[in-house]
Amino acid sequence: MEHCHMIAKHSTELCNLYCTCCLSLNKTQLYPECQTYCTDDTTLQLFIRQKIDTRETKDILFSWKDDELTSDRLNFFKRVIELQQQFAQGKNIINTLLTSGMLLDDDWCIFFKTNNFLISISVDSDIPLRNNNPKSISSKSTTPMVEKSINLLQKHDIEFTTLTVINALNCQQPLRVYHYLKSIGSRHMLFIPLFEPLAQGGVDAKSLAPAALGTFLKTIFYTWVRLDIGTIKIPFFERAFVTWCGVPAPACAFTPFNNNYSVFASKISDDLCQCDRFINSKFLLSPPHQYSTTTMRESTINKIVEQRKPPLVKECASCKVKLVCNDGCPKDRIAFSQRGAPELNYFCESYQAFFTYVDPYMLMMRALWEQNYTPSDIRQYLV
Numbered sequence: 001m002e003h004c005h006m007i008a009k010h011s012t013e014l015c016n017l018y019c020t021c022c023l024s025l026n027k028t029q030l031y032p033e034c035q036t037y038c039t040d041d042t043t044l045q046l047f048i049r050q051k052i053d054t055r056e057t058k059d060i061l062f063s064w065k066d067d068e069l070t071s072d073r074l075n076f077f078k079r080v081i082e083l084q085q086q087f088a089q090g091k092n093i094i095n096t097l098l099t100s101g102m103l104l105d106d107d108w109c110i111f112f113k114t115n116n117f118l119i120s121i122s123v124d125s126d127i128p129l130r131n132n133n134p135k136s137i138s139s140k141s142t143t144p145m146v147e148k149s150i151n152l153l154q155k156h157d158i159e160f161t162t163l164t165v166i167n168a169l170n171c172q173q174p175l176r177v178y179h180y181l182k183s184i185g186s187r188h189m190l191f192i193p194l195f196e197p198l199a200q201g202g203v204d205a206k207s208l209a210p211a212a213l214g215t216f217l218k219t220i221f222y223t224w225v226r227l228d229i230g231t232i233k234i235p236f237f238e239r240a241f242v243t244w245c246g247v248p249a250p251a252c253a254f255t256p257f258n259n260n261y262s263v264f265a266s267k268i269s270d271d272l273c274q275c276d277r278f279i280n281s282k283f284l285l286s287p288p289h290q291y292s293t294t295t296m297r298e299s300t301i302n303k304i305v306e307q308r309k310p311p312l313v314k315e316c317a318s319c320k321v322k323l324v325c326n327d328g329c330p331k332d333r334i335a336f337s338q339r340g341a342p343e344l345n346y347f348c349e350s351y352q353a354f355f356t357y358v359d360p361y362m363l364m365m366r367a368l369w370e371q372n373y374t375p376s377d378i379r380q381y382l383v
């Protein structure tokens with residue numbers, strides 16, 4: 001179970017902001033019964049003990065997602081630490097938290113620092129278009145609040161990753177997005193392409209066009225590899241480099257069908273889904289406390305999800321970037337293949353363009369690495 005990873009969503013999809021650009025906004029409709037939700041202590045104990053017990057590795061990673069950083073939630077996480085210490089059995093516990101950063105204050109920061117939390121903070125915005133910043137449903141821009149939270153993290157010397165949704169609007173100005181994130185101190189940038197298929201066919205107006213992700217990534221890569229490689233981490237680029245070095249893709253979206261890698265998403269004590277992207281009644285597993293991690297992976301519903309990553313279609317099998325792409329995430333396979341079935345990745349055009357574009361750079365970085373230089377030394381050979 002080395003590659004099984006679980007994201008624990010203590011508070012479901014609820015959030016105090018309801019940003020119009022949020023990927024989880026429509027997920028709240030799936031759980032109308034969960035309007036005031038908090039994990040009970042018994043379930044939390046079971047969850048933590050089970051996760052530690054079922055891993056043979058020395059490091060145990062807990063990934064949490066919680067947007068509302070209220071004092072109640074702080075008490076919840078203090079309890080988490082207590083339980084982890086109680087059940088640790090000498091193992092090294094690592095906690096990460098994905099949050100919008102709303103209501104973050106000094107107490108939270110002291111807690112994060114003391115307990116070595118790794119923070120991912122959502123900076124979801126149409127950043128470049130200053131007069132069109134992301135709005136919460138109350139119509140207030142979230143940008144000042146996010147910037148305030150980041151300042152607090154910096155004040156307390158807490159490492160953080162920024163997580164930014166790329167949509168039809170901000171994808172048009174990739175360098176403004178990139179420089180904005182740099183300006184607020186992001187040294188680890190995660191980009192999530194927005195893509196929401198509609199039941200009646202087509203995609204939501206905010207979704208990226210199939211080729212737009214490739215253009216966005218290529219533009220940022222050009223600047224990053226010349227100026228910032230080695231100081232700013234962009235997982236999408238770094239994972240590509242790892243694959244060029246012959247190591248299997250560490251991102252599950254780009255792994256082949258038979259790779260033993262899974263990400264589970266759990267609303268503790270409620271539902272368990274294969275992945276955060278599959279939070280959907282169709283893909284629910286049973287309550288997590290009824291399963292050991294091993295049995296979760298073996299469950300029937302889990303297999304249904306895995307079957308959504310079938311062997312590569314004809315286009316992919318002969319594609320020159322298939323080793324790094326593998327038809328991408330199964331959720332995105334809605335484009336029609338040559339044989340007329342919706343089985344090709346929506347972002348195929350983007351992946352072809354991006355991975356082809358970076359090929360010469362990746363080959364050069366790999367050559368440097370093989371000669372015991374760092375890949376970032378590529379900068380001195382580029383103009």
Ligand code: SF4
Pocket residue numbers: 315316317319320321322325326327328344345347348349351352
């Ligand atoms: S780029 Fe397109 S054809 Fe190539 S592996 Fe990816 S989805 Fe398949």
